[in-house]
Structure formats: structure tokens, C-alpha cells
Amino acid sequence: MSVSYIPQAVKFILWGKSAGRCQYRGCNTSLFEDALTKGEFNQSYIAHIVADEPGGPRGHLTRSAELKQDINNLMLLCDTHHRLIDKIDVEGHPESLLIEMKKEHEKRIATCADISHDMQSHIVTYKANVGAHTPMLTYESVRESLLPTHYPAQPAAIDLGLSNSPQRDRNDIFWQTETDNLETQFNEQLRPKLRKNEIKHLSLFAFAPMPLLIKLGTMLNDIQHIDVHQPVRDPKSWNLSNHGEDCEYIVAHPEKPSCPKVALNISLSATITNDRITSVMGEDCSIYTLTIGEPFNDYLKNKSQLASFSVAVRKLLNEIKSKYGSGMELNIFPAMPIATAIEFGRVWMPKADMPLIIFDENTGFKKAIEIKNA
Incomplete structure (x- = not known):
């Protein structure tokens, strides 16, 4: 002493x-x-x-x-x-x-x-069961990911998830229950604050099946000041780097154009072969593919790659709409990182783009969520 x-x-x-x-x-x-x-x-x-x-x-x-x-x-x-x-x-x-x-x-x-007083950010979390797994996502586990550019605006997260849900994504009722809950939580917890300009910046942390992440993205469509965080496996982090090489997004056009149905194959975190899509949609389906040179589940490392993805998606949605019209349903088959799924939803324009039918992989692709345009 x-x-x-x-x-x-x-x-x-x-x-x-x-x-x-x-x-x-x-x-x-x-x-x-x-x-x-x-x-x-x-x-x-x-x-x-x-x-x-x-x-x-x-x-x-x-x-x-x-x-x-x-x-x-x-x-x-x-x-x-x-x-x-x-x-x-x-x-x-x-x-x-x-x-x-x-x-x-x-x-x-x-x-x-050292963080400026005006760099506060509201933490938003969203989680839903993925297969047999229940993600662990808490305010305490993600708050330090805001540093050094932002700090938490309040000592708790705005949680949009359904707590202790017994439903699993193999059950049809799961999708309706989770979608209803997401819309309710968003409208009750987030939308009023946004309308009153009580939130200057959002930091989003999510872990859920792809269709629900895309749905969440469509709800965040016109919110400009938001950081969509991505769980990176190596090195383990919730933050995309500000530096690093960009990647080239490759578009493969349909072998059978002008079919009565159209689908978008998004093969980024894994490769989806077109025969898996035609086994669900039938042979009379035009299939566009958005992919990268070597798809794998931890390819997304930096913010430049995410920004380039948003640009590629916007161009591709415009191209497909110009060919098939805004009234045609676009069937989405996604294998993609969390942040890209959310960004896909944010890029989609509810008043102009085609309605979406989003499929989920669970011992074969099944229709999970419909997102209608305005």
C-alpha cells in the first residue's frame, strides 16, 4: 500500500x-x-x-x-x-x-x-433464427464497433427482433410471423424517431435469413445516414475496412431471354447453379446472375466492395425492368453476405422497381417473402 x-x-x-x-x-x-x-x-x-x-x-x-x-x-x-x-x-x-x-x-x-459531440449514432439490432441457430446479438457485444468515428447515442439498442421465438425458417409460419414482427417493431420503435428527426445516424447490426434482411433493407430505403455493419470472420470484426481492393461484380445474362418468368441469381457467398432455380421456377424462366470471380462466405472485407455492389445492383435492376416492365415479379435467389442483403433492399425503389419474390434455401429453395411495389 x-x-x-x-x-x-x-x-x-x-x-x-x-x-x-x-x-x-x-x-x-x-x-x-x-x-x-x-x-x-x-x-x-x-x-x-x-x-x-x-x-x-x-x-x-x-x-x-x-x-x-x-x-x-x-x-x-x-x-x-x-x-x-x-x-x-x-x-x-x-x-x-x-x-x-x-x-x-x-x-x-x-x-x-476525442469523438466529436455530434457523432452520436443510434445502435439498431435485428436478429432472427437461422436454421437451428439463434444468433446472440446484444448492445454490449456491438457497441465498441462504433469507435472511433461514432459513439452510442443511448445506453441501449433499438432492437427490432422477436425475442425467444420458437419458430424456425423451415416452417412457413416463420416467415409471416417474423415479417409481421419486423414491420411492427420498425413502425413503433424506429419510424416515429426518424419522422421527428430525433435520429441523426444509425448503426445497424443484423443477423437473420437473407429474405428478412432484404425486407429490412427495403424499410431503411430512404435513410441516408446509416452504417450497415458486416460480421467479418477473418479478422473477426463487425466493421468493414475503409481500405482494400475493390472487386468486380459480374453479370451473366439469360440463356433463355423473354420467358414469362424472370429470376435473379445472386451468387456471392456461394454459387447457386441455375438448375436449382429451374427446379423451382420451371424451364420457362429467364435467369440473370450477379456474381464475383470466386464466391465465398467471407469475401466482403471493405466499404468499397459494398458500395460497388450497390451500384451494380441498381444498374441490373434497371436493366431487368426495362426488359420485362415494372409489373413483372422478379424472383430473387440469394447467397450473399448480410450487409449486401440489406443494401439490396435499400437499393430497391418501392415506387419504381419490380415486385420481389424472395426465396430461401432450406433443403431446396422455397418462397419466403413477397415485397410488393407501390
């Missing part, structure tokens, strides 16, 4: 750099509020990394005296971690480790505090 005097000015600077939170890695406990009673009082401890006397934890014959009032040698800690590093496990907490913890914490606080 400290025995030396620490100037008040040094204490204030340490409190400021730590934002009044425990600097032990992974703790971050507020040191001015009791977790149970919510009463506000100072419950912090100031610990020396190199003890202020040679016989103390990590003490040194000469450096202890030199560093006893040096802010770079001081950590703000909770009672638990103060005892841990100074009494219970001194050997497990060498000087180098504690310096790393202190720098990490203060860098994170500085990054958060």
Missing part, C-alpha cells in the same frame, strides 16, 4: 485519464458509483506500479523514490485489483504488465473522448 504523499493535481490528472474507472485489464468498474445502491462516492485506490519504497511490490532501490509521484507510475484501481496486484499475486503482475494495462486503458478513454 502507498505510504507517500501524492499531490492533489496529480490525482486529478490520473482520474481524468482513467475516466474514474478501474484501469485493470477487463475490469473498467466505475469508481465513483456503488453498483448496488447507485450512491456516488470515491471508492478508488491509487496504486504504484513501482512501489514508493524499495521493499514494496515491484520496489527498487533507487527508482522507488524517483517515481513515487510520477503519474506514469500510478494506476487507478478498484479495491479488488489493488489487493490483487499488491498482496495476492505480486509476482503475476510485473511492472511491464501493469504499464501495458495503464496505457491500454488511457488510450481507450482518449479515443472515446
